[in-house]
Amino acid sequence: MPGIIGLLQWRAQQQPAEVRVTGVRPAVYLYEADLVQILQVIRRPKFLQHIRDDTPSNGAAAAADVSSVIIEVLLEHGRLRFDQIRNAVVSRLTQDDAAAATAAAAAAAPQQDGADPTQQDVQQQGQQQLALPGSKAAEYGEAVRWSFVQLLQEHYIERAPPCNLPPPQPVSVAPKKAKKAAPKPGSTEYAEAQSRAMQQLAHKTYEEARFKAPRELVTGMGTEDDDVVDGAAAAAKAEADNDAALAAAAAAKPSKKRKKVAGGVMSPPSAREMLWRVNPEEFNRRFRNKVMADLVADKLGADAGTVLAAMLSHGRRFETTVQGDLSIAMGEGEVASALKAGQDAGRLPQLSPGKDAGALLNALAYDSLGAVDGGTGPQGATFIVNMRAVLDRCRLLQLHSVLRDKFGIHGLRVFQTLLMRGQLEQKQVADTVMQPHKETRELLYRMLRAGYVQMQDIPRTADRAPTRCFYTWHVDIDAVFGRLAADLYHAAVNLHTRRSHEMRKHSELVELVESARAAGQLNFNMTDSQRRALERLNKVSTALDTSLLRLDGMIALFNEY
Numbered sequence: 001m002p003g004i005i006g007l008l009q010w011r012a013q014q015q016p017a018e019v020r021v022t023g024v025r026p027a028v029y030l031y032e033a034d035l036v037q038i039l040q041v042i043r044r045p046k047f048l049q050h051i052r053d054d055t056p057s058n059g060a061a062a063a064a065d066v067s068s069v070i071i072e073v074l075l076e077h078g079r080l081r082f083d084q085i086r087n088a089v090v091s092r093l094t095q096d097d098a099a100a101a102t103a104a105a106a107a108a109a110p111q112q113d114g115a116d117p118t119q120q121d122v123q124q125q126g127q128q129q130l131a132l133p134g135s136k137a138a139e140y141g142e143a144v145r146w147s148f149v150q151l152l153q154e155h156y157i158e159r160a161p162p163c164n165l166p167p168p169q170p171v172s173v174a175p176k177k178a179k180k181a182a183p184k185p186g187s188t189e190y191a192e193a194q195s196r197a198m199q200q201l202a203h204k205t206y207e208e209a210r211f212k213a214p215r216e217l218v219t220g221m222g223t224e225d226d227d228v229v230d231g232a233a234a235a236a237k238a239e240a241d242n243d244a245a246l247a248a249a250a251a252a253k254p255s256k257k258r259k260k261v262a263g264g265v266m267s268p269p270s271a272r273e274m275l276w277r278v279n280p281e282e283f284n285r286r287f288r289n290k291v292m293a294d295l296v297a298d299k300l301g302a303d304a305g306t307v308l309a310a311m312l313s314h315g316r317r318f319e320t321t322v323q324g325d326l327s328i329a330m331g332e333g334e335v336a337s338a339l340k341a342g343q344d345a346g347r348l349p350q351l352s353p354g355k356d357a358g359a360l361l362n363a364l365a366y367d368s369l370g371a372v373d374g375g376t377g378p379q380g381a382t383f384i385v386n387m388r389a390v391l392d393r394c395r396l397l398q399l400h401s402v403l404r405d406k407f408g409i410h411g412l413r414v415f416q417t418l419l420m421r422g423q424l425e426q427k428q429v430a431d432t433v434m435q436p437h438k439e440t441r442e443l444l445y446r447m448l449r450a451g452y453v454q455m456q457d458i459p460r461t462a463d464r465a466p467t468r469c470f471y472t473w474h475v476d477i478d479a480v481f482g483r484l485a486a487d488l489y490h491a492a493v494n495l496h497t498r499r500s501h502e503m504r505k506h507s508e509l510v511e512l513v514e515s516a517r518a519a520g521q522l523n524f525n526m527t528d529s530q531r532r533a534l535e536r537l538n539k540v541s542t543a544l545d546t547s548l549l550r551l552d553g554m555i556a557l558f559n560e561y
Helices: 002-008 035-039 041-054 063-077 082-113 119-131 137-153 188-208 231-251 280-300 302-318 332-344 357-366 387-421 426-433 437-450 477-505 507-518 528-558
Strands: 012-015 018-020 023-025 028-031 157-159 276-278 372-377 380-385 454-459 469-474
Touching (some): 035 041, 041 280, 063 276, 280 302, 280 387, 302 332, 302 357, 302 380, 332 380, 357 372, 387 437, 387 528, 426 437, 426 469, 477 528
Antiparallel strands (some): 157 276, 454 469
């Protein structure tokens, strides 16, 4: 049961009480497993590494280490209050200092008196060394507060939605109907419309406060802008909006046959009751931007990749989803300002001498890659990043490497021929790729069985007899991308299964090492066979973990992050 609660805490909602003819139905809690979060579990080590590389250093405690520990704690527990996050991070940092002090004492002890120290002596000496400078709990607590606010401003973490937040309305794909007259006050339709308006108000209130820090957390940090939310003011505003919505809903008196669903927008919790969680969408957005910038840098040079990275960084805060096709329109001045801000923060390199953002933007706009679309706006020339075109090019390049590995260079040539020329007969394909007809036929059917090419029969007669049909071959690139995405998931399952098998195979050795580490034993006796088995297990697990991380990059690319 605790494991189920840990998995489901990412997606829990409260269905409010309903007033019905037969009485009041009590509130119930609904749980839903978030499959997207489950599939991104293998991506969590990349989250931590990205935080270490992206966070600047600040204060005595390294901000990168503190930020990575905050993310790690939230990934382990799902959602926590700030005081729980602070206590967990401070405890972990203190334990790391104690372990480092113990290791230093173990290294220095044999040189002091030439005697072999016992494990208890080493631990006591490490604790004494740790206690000499005094308690660092207050210093670590301040570092946690500073890092937490920085992570929140960068959207790496977010305020968890309340459990009483109504589920989002499903998007209708039905054809548009003729507009009807506005419902009359007092009717059932009017009450339902007011209920939907109250649900939309609840979602709007949450989105406005999603990435805003309580005022007590940023006191004394010099951050007094829109990213700060005064708890009392926010509660008063939400209460006023709630009262207005309830008053409007009360004016609509539903019929006796059908009562209105009860519920409203509840006041936001206080700062001590707010729950926080990791925002995987922001990490995926950063990974997506890096992939696009690297592709442009490989094709047009490092300076062009830097300018595109600045454009993506500037437009990141205006995006509502990672699956967007286009960025916002940006002028040359906005791109230059974003480039300078990234360079000052140490996240973007300096341009080569003689290069400027305007010339690079024009080069990107006129390149055949189509990464940037140029236009004219009220303020002059504008530029838009065509993210769909860049990502499709990235997927196509990855697909080419997969085809080369699975079917050889001839298979890649067949695929490119069909992709460029459309439907072709088998003889036309063989003549175009300059390969014997027999080998071409075998290759086409292998690729058909794998799902990378499609075949269509064109009948010559109405009975569609196979002997009186001729067949053409073509490529559906969207279907191929979907097929490769499924193959990547199968490969990830195979790697994970192999890793689990290796760990079960050496379960006794793993338990021996873990028990020694839990007891704080730095040196423990192992036989030669156990030592060789441990070395092999380390090599195999490292290779499998590395392969999983590399495979996850392709999985994210072909599943639109």
